[in-house]
Amino acid sequence: MVHTPHPDKGLDEGIKLGLGSESDPALTRTGPADMTSLLLRRLALGLVTIWIVSVIIFLGVEALPGDACTAVLERDAQGEVLAKCRDDLGLNAPALTRYADWAVGVLHGDFGMSANGLQSISELVGYRVRNSLLLAAGALSVGIPLAIFLGTVAGLWRDKPIDLLFSTGAIFAMTIPDFVSATILILIFAIWLGWVPAIVITPADAPPLDFFPEFVLAAVVLTLVMIAHIMRMVRSSVIEVMATDYVQMATLKGVPYWRIVLTHALPNALLPAINVIALTIAWLLGGVVVVEVVFNYPGLGRMLVDAVSDRDLPVIQAITLIVAATYVGVNLVADILAMMLNPRLRTHQTRRQ
Amino acid sequence: MAEPALIDIRNLTVGFRARSGALLPVLRNVDLQVCRGESLGIVGESGSGKSTLALAAMGFLKRGLQRMGGQVLFNGDDMFDRTRKQLEAIRGGQLGVVPQNSGQSLTPTLRIGTQMREALRLHCTLPEAEHEARVINLLSQVRLPDPSTIMQRYPHELSGGQQQRVAIAMALAGEPDALLLDEPTTGLDVTTQAHILELLRELARTRNMAMVYVSHDLGVIARVCEKVQVLYAGEVVLEGPTRHVLTDPLHPYARGLLASIPRLGETHLPVALDGRPPTPGKTGSGCAFAPRCVLANDQCRSKRPPLITSAHGEVTRCFYPEKTGQIATIGSGTDPVHHDACGDTALTLRDLSISYARSGLIERLFPPAVPTVPTVDGISIILAKGETLGLVGESGSGKSTILKSIAGLLPPSGGQILMGADTPLTPNVERRRPDQLRCIQMVFQNPDESLNPRQSVLEILSQPLRLYFNLRGRALQDRAVELLETVRLGSHYLDRRPEQLSGGEKQRVAVARAFAANPEIVLCDEITSALDVSVQAAVLELLNDLKKSMDTTYIFVSHDLTVVRALSDRVAVLYQGRICEVGPAAAVYGSPSHPYTDILLNAVLEPDPDVAPKLMAEDVVELAPPACGCPFQRRCPRKLDSVCETDTPPSQTGADGHVVRCHIPLNEL
Structure with missing residues (x-):
């Protein structure tokens, strides 16, 4: 029996088998319910991570010799004064109770009082977080688009002079320590040219606009380091994607070059960059100690350094926890974003291979 | 031929620059002509240059390759002399291509519908409003069930056979005069392969397209092509009507290839073709196949044989086409050892x-x-x-x-x-x-x-x-x-x-x-x-x-x-x-x-x-x-x-x- 294939028959059979319809046994599309459960699971995992971090921080501080009272009272930390101070701050309670109190407070947005017992940590840290955000936003808003642009250009003109220029520049930006580039920039733009102030003298709690133009140089230094990392990532990713079969196919389909780059290549090339960008953002929000110190910028990093040298243990606890939470949060957002932008992750296939 | 060839490749040599600086050819003096309504098969082992030849027909060379000589004419004009704009209009328009691995040739982040519409927007004159209907029409022409659902899918959500059909539909979007198929069914199941080939045959017949099939599988070529060209080490060693090439080819390589194919009705093992093809630049001055050829003599090793046309219109690059009959085309090699199921x-x-x-x-x-x-x-x-x-x-x-x-x-x-x-x-x-x-x-x-x-x-x-x-x-x-x-x-x-x-x-x-x-x-x-x-x-x-x-x-x-x-x-x-x-x-x-x-x-x-x-x-x-x-x-x-x-x-x-x-x-x- 020779069967001549007929379009309608194929259609009927396909529908009968549920092929191509939503109940297709072949491909289970991850429905919104699955998506939500996946997100909830990731969120729960993130919260567990933060909790474990909080325990580690608490135990770490606990393990240090001395406590908040010995730190504040310094040489007076003895006898009755010390006992009274400990009583006031509740340091005599068992560690478990103190952890519980601290944790409950944190959940309510209350990080306790700083070691000198004068200021609310939440208030102090709040301004610093805002300032760090301000600096990060300044660096990111210029840095990310620029990094993607430079990386794409370098990748498309691979091994051409323009690529060599950008790639060498990126290596320089990565290898020169940020305090060196910061100092050089200060020398050029603040001292020789006098365009911007060399350091920030605005107090931490000033309104955001007051930091302009003082924070420009600090933002520029951060942008440089950041661009280098992201650019190299984007470059190698663009090179890889431009060599794929689907880009070749698009060329053979007659798609104009720039359309290929924009619609076929870049969306795929930028997917792996999302996680690198996320790490950079997290780093900007919590870890730019050196740059903040060089420019005297009142951000979170400098506060942490100050707190360490003052042995202000409650503040150290608060900042480390915030930084940890930032890392977890930013990475979570990056994963969700990657999932939304990558159809292969969004609708996963339960096809047996 | 009364009608001028649609795709006319003349004396094409393509090579790459080796690390030593020398230009090494991967295609050597290749001629290829295909007219409207004709289908030509290109066969060869991996590395024979068959895919390079098919892509060169589109004026496309992979990174690192360059044209060293010859012409690639499409509709009378050289593809390599055209501007980028002209190439973009021809590719996917008059000249369609179906890639080997459609799973990797469809952009993973774009829905099937988007990719199909893109092809239409680039190459057809229909108003935008009719594109949707046309896509559905194209997808049902290649017999994909439920086209409107397929359009919503991403490439990875389709099976291999479905992806291949989408690629064919996309090639048809530009109403091509010629279709280049680079191993269109390799990697698919036998049943799917048979169906896709039937589909292509039917499309070729109804649309009067010129088709070039690149395949290592002589079975595929037998089914869909009238003419076959056999490539070896970047040169054409045999060309002729499919029937002759598959039953009594006048080149030892083609005979060896046929003998190495296992067949359903054959209880013997197929005969292996010993040796491997020369790497580019190592072809020597004689016949490229001489080191693996049982008939080779001193003349074969020292002089490159010219193309000789035989009585039935077969063209072969061999000094002794009349002697090739000594080589069997159906492999009956070693008798396999058999054991019965009653031992330990x-x-x-x-x-x-x-x-x-x-x-x-x-x-x-x-x-x-x-x-x-x-x-x-x-x-x-x-x-x-x-x-x-x-x-x-x-x-x-x-x-x-x-x-x-x-x-x-x-x-x-x-x-x-x-x-x-x-x-x-x-x-x-x-x-x-x-x-x-x-x-x-x-x-x-x-x-x-x-x-x-x-x-x-x-x-x-x-x-x-x-x-x-x-x-x-x-x-x-x-x-x-x-x-x-x-x-x-x-x-x-x-x-x-x-x-x-x-x-x-x-x-x-x-x-x-x-x-x-x-x-x-x-x-x-x-x-x-x-x-x-x-x-x-x-x-x-x-x-x-x-x-x-x-x-x-x-x-x-x-x-x-x-x-x-x-x-x-x-x-x-x-x-x-x-x-x-x-x-x-x-x-x-x-x-x-x-x-x-x-x-x-x-x-x-x-x-x-x-x-x-x-x-x-x-x-x-x-x-x-x-x-x-x-x-x-x-x-x-x-x-x-x-x-x-x-x-x-x-x-x-x-x-x-x-x-x-x-x-x-x-x-x-």
Whole structure:
């Protein structure tokens, strides 16, 4: 029996088998319910991570010799004064109770009082977080688009002079320590040219606009380091994607070059960059100690350094926890974003291979 | 020819610049003409330059390649002289291309509909509003079910056959005058392949297109082309009408190629074509094929033969076309060793079932209302020592899953795997004792992935030797050389790395590694499907020799029914993880047989222009077996009434332990 294939028959059979319809046994599309459960699971995992971090921080501080009272009272930390101070701050309670109190407070947005017992940590840290955000936003808003642009250009003109220029520049930006580039920039733009102030003298709690133009140089230094990392990532990713079969196919389909780059290549090339960008953002929000110190910028990093040298243990606890939470949060957002932008992750296939 | 050729390639030479600075040609003085309504096949081994030639017809060369001479005319103008704008208009417009691997050729982040509409926007004059309807029309022309749903899908959500159809539909979007097909069906199941080729034939007929098929598979060419060009080492060695080229070609290479193809009706092993094609720049001054040619003499080795036109219009690049008749075109090589199933038992599979669905915490807390159907179910086979069992079926039929389970890589969810008749095997490979591990060895499909690229051949072979036999130093080296010799590679291969070996050599090293353990059972998972036919024949011969000398038991998995045929004593046909038919090879390949086996056998393309495949069922893809009844019920052309849907088909035993599981009585099958 020779069967001549007929379009309608194929259609009927396909529908009968549920092929191509939503109940297709072949491909289970991850429905919104699955998506939500996946997100909830990731969120729960993130919260567990933060909790474990909080325990580690608490135990770490606990393990240090001395406590908040010995730190504040310094040489007076003895006898009755010390006992009274400990009583006031509740340091005599068992560690478990103190952890519980601290944790409950944190959940309510209350990080306790700083070691000198004068200021609310939440208030102090709040301004610093805002300032760090301000600096990060300044660096990111210029840095990310620029990094993607430079990386794409370098990748498309691979091994051409323009690529060599950008790639060498990126290596320089990565290898020169940020305090060196910061100092050089200060020398050029603040001292020789006098365009911007060399350091920030605005107090931490000033309104955001007051930091302009003082924070420009600090933002520029951060942008440089950041661009280098992201650019190299984007470059190698663009090179890889431009060599794929689907880009070749698009060329053979007659798609104009720039359309290929924009619609076929870049969306795929930028997917792996999302996680690198996320790490950079997290780093900007919590870890730019050196740059903040060089420019005297009142951000979170400098506060942490100050707190360490003052042995202000409650503040150290608060900042480390915030930084940890930032890392977890930013990475979570990056994963969700990657999932939304990558159809292969969004609708996963339960096809047996 | 009255009509001027649509695609006219003249004296084209394409090369790349080697590290030494020399320009090495990958295509040498190639001529190719195709008119409207004509279809031309380009055949050759991997590396022969066939894909480069097809892409060059579009004015496209891969990165690193450059045109060294010649012209590529399309509609009379040279593609390489056109501006980018003109090229963009022709590509995907008058000149369409269907790529080899559509799965990788469709942009993963764009929906099928978006990619189809893009092709339309670029190449057709229809107003935007009618594009939607046109896409649906194109997708149904290539017989994709439910086109509007397909449009919403992303490429990875389609099966291989569906992706290939989308690629064809996309090539048709520009209403092309000519279609270039680069291995359009390689990697697809036989049934899907047969259907796609039928579709292409029909499209060519109705649209009067010129078609260029690039393929290593002469069976495909036999089915769809009128003319064939055989490429060897970048030059045309033979050109002529398909019938002549496939039955009585006037070039020794083409004859050798034909002889290396395993055929359904042939019980002998195919004959391997020894040697390998020269690398670019190493072709020498004589005939490029001379080092592998049995007829070669001094003239062949020193002078490049010209193209000679024979009486039936065949053009051959050989000094002695009249002598080529001495070489047989149908391989009847070594008689394979056969064992009957009554010797000592080597392996017993007792009611084996395997399930991929892993129960997570949530599934365990809230078990689904309908229990999932296992991927593989009810596999009971007893293998005798020295016997070869062939497992065949389409992709997704559970062939590889069964192998993985025997190897301990995927613990079964039910049933037992016994070494011999009664020693249970630990299901999990990590907990198997060394002696259990030694007994069962596996050779994988792709040697590029199964051999560590950073290890030398010696290091690869010494791992099992050290682990199982505790060999060290001199003894280890001697044994490694001995192993290499059994797979017909010399001791000078010891310090090579996989990248320095050809595909066939790599697979031999993989086989040697498996045999290093002195195994009782060797599991071969599609081990020849990544190889050229000529190399495949050599690997089959090697397996047969090893079987003769070591009495090894093989389980040989392949989607290619002809490959399984020659080597197997018994064959099991699987559908959806269930056995449809099992029995001696001759019985399974003869009749009566299960309706599914019939479909598979009828879809096989043989390099014979007179044999057309018989397509008996739609090539729909099923990814889960039905909950009850016969696994094949939904595609079966001979389905009875409800009994097939409700009752598991009975095992009907014929002569020689031939078992068919079907509701239709044996004598009516």
